[in-house]
Amino acid sequence: MNVMATTGTATVTLPSDEEILITREFDAPKHLVYKAWTTPELVRQWWCGQRGEMTSAEIDLRVGGTWRYAMVATGGHEVAFHGEFREIVPNQRIVNTEVYESPEVDQDDPAINIVTFAEEGGRTTLTVLTQLSSKEIRDIIIESGMESGMQEGMDLLEQVAIALR
């Protein structure tokens, strides 16, 4: 089974049953990547990509401090995440919890994100390791999207869906 997918220049791997690792290199020194990652006004400029508008970016960057990001997706519904900082090494490493605010998701069972920033020759390698509370939840995220085999399967399913209409 293919457990690696490359989307753009971001690499997604599955180090273990309950982990997702995203790796991406940036043409910028790490203190700037860290700044873009941790400053609310800057997070607002990139976090929601093309999918909508960011309505909230709150970051209390200290151990025990909380964060919350919310956006209104293009379809009109609000999507929000929040969590708490557990470890902060400026320009190097952030450990935080993350909960998707949804009635479907156990709010007391957060994922853990470990974010690292490593610089070489003026370029920064960013890694985001997400540790989920169960293999099942990881599978929901991974298998349904990032694994190329499943993607093909889903493309096929869409064709089937259209054919059945």
Next chain:
Amino acid sequence: MARAATTTDAFNAVAEPRRRQILDVLAGGERPVNELVALLGLTQPQVSKHLRVLREVGAVEVRDEGRRRLYRINGQALKPIHDWVHAYERSWTERFDRLDSLLEDLKTKEQGDERHGDYRDGDSDAAQR
């Protein structure tokens, strides 16, 4: 709050690898249980259990043809997953693309600050106060 039961929606139904295999096979056409059993190398009770879960969420439908029960995929029930998948996959790519351009701005700004001599030790704006 307790986590929802594992079979309440299509997302949970497809979180199980064997069920995804069943869906992949059924995406190729209608099949009776015994063919699924042969193709997947599972026992009939196992296949039946997974089919029951898939039927509960509408991902699979069944019809009788003579003495055979034929299972087929219901793509409509799975379309929400397909849509979600694409949004999720795109989101990180889009975020990072935006982050790239933001970083270009920050680099330019920082270089400008250096030229004007009001830039000190990179990491902290507070150092300038």
